[in-house]
Amino acid sequence: MNTNIEQSKKIILERWNGETPKLAVTLGSGLGDLVNSLENATVINYKELPGFPVPSVQGHGGEMHIGTLHDMPVIFLKGRVHLYEGYDRAENLKVMIRTLKAIGVETLFLTNAAGSFNPEIGPGSLVMINDHINFTGTSPLVGLNDDEWGPRFPSMDNCWNSDLQTMLQDAASGINYDLKKGVYLGCLGPAFETHAEIKMMRMLGADLVGMSTVSENIVARHCGMECVGVSSVTNLAAGMSDEVLSHDGTLYWAEKNAENLASLIKAFVKRYATEGGIKKAAA
Numbered sequence: 001m002n003t004n005i006e007q008s009k010k011i012i013l014e015r016w017n018g019e020t021p022k023l024a025v026t027l028g029s030g031l032g033d034l035v036n037s038l039e040n041a042t043v044i045n046y047k048e049l050p051g052f053p054v055p056s057v058q059g060h061g062g063e064m065h066i067g068t069l070h071d072m073p074v075i076f077l078k079g080r081v082h083l084y085e086g087y088d089r090a091e092n093l094k095v096m097i098r099t100l101k102a103i104g105v106e107t108l109f110l111t112n113a114a115g116s117f118n119p120e121i122g123p124g125s126l127v128m129i130n131d132h133i134n135f136t137g138t139s140p141l142v143g144l145n146d147d148e149w150g151p152r153f154p155s156m157d158n159c160w161n162s163d164l165q166t167m168l169q170d171a172a173s174g175i176n177y178d179l180k181k182g183v184y185l186g187c188l189g190p191a192f193e194t195h196a197e198i199k200m201m202r203m204l205g206a207d208l209v210g211m212s213t214v215s216e217n218i219v220a221r222h223c224g225m226e227c228v229g230v231s232s233v234t235n236l237a238a239g240m241s242d243e244v245l246s247h248d249g250t251l252y253w254a255e256k257n258a259e260n261l262a263s264l265i266k267a268f269v270k271r272y273a274t275e276g277g278i279k280k281a282a283a
């Protein structure tokens, strides 16, 4: 096993004495307060975990919080990195996700901020990701394959697990939240898209656009973890409104959406706890 992963695993297991969490949730912009809902939490700064990403973007922290929620152990990953931050980021991402796998995490709940292509699903909406288009022009799996973790040519079938989607829809219904669903198109960034690019992406069948998540999903699927994801819509895509897109605008709406998203995540955790995790048949 990669020494960074081995060491990170050792540090996490030394610091967390409870039952191993099966679920990890990435908390994007605005969601940081969710960590306060954990009981008996252990906080580990990414800087203490060899090979873990240290985020550079404002609004994206860098801490692992392990604790219990609805009597179930869960990991909250506060802050994360994006490929546009540099070439070593794919490596950091692999260390982070494979360390989760190594300690026994089975499900990764990914959240992100996204632009929407549907005027009826504007800022303030939450959308469950039911499939994605990797438009980053690269893959975190480029390079020699690490056979220990997964195959050279992993299947992307069911990359957003259908049972987990049902669980999330049920969780949303349970809190009377009208959760939409859509296809997320992941770009490299960091520039927002041109109007012509947005026209093209709509034709390609995407509903949402963002600069994260597809890489995390690919690494997780490669090593056999199941994924579920939600986009927090912070804007209509470039050219679809008068707004000039900015990171401040993204943060503004991410904060506003955070309360609903936090409620949805908590409702999902409750269901996941009640159902005892993901059905083995689907894994």
Ligand code: HPA
Binding pocket: 113, 114, 115, 116, 187, 192, 193, 209, 210, 211, 234, 235, 236, 237, 238, 245, 250
């Ligand atoms: N494009 C890309 N990334 C984003 C957007 C967008 O419109 N909104 C939030 N993240």
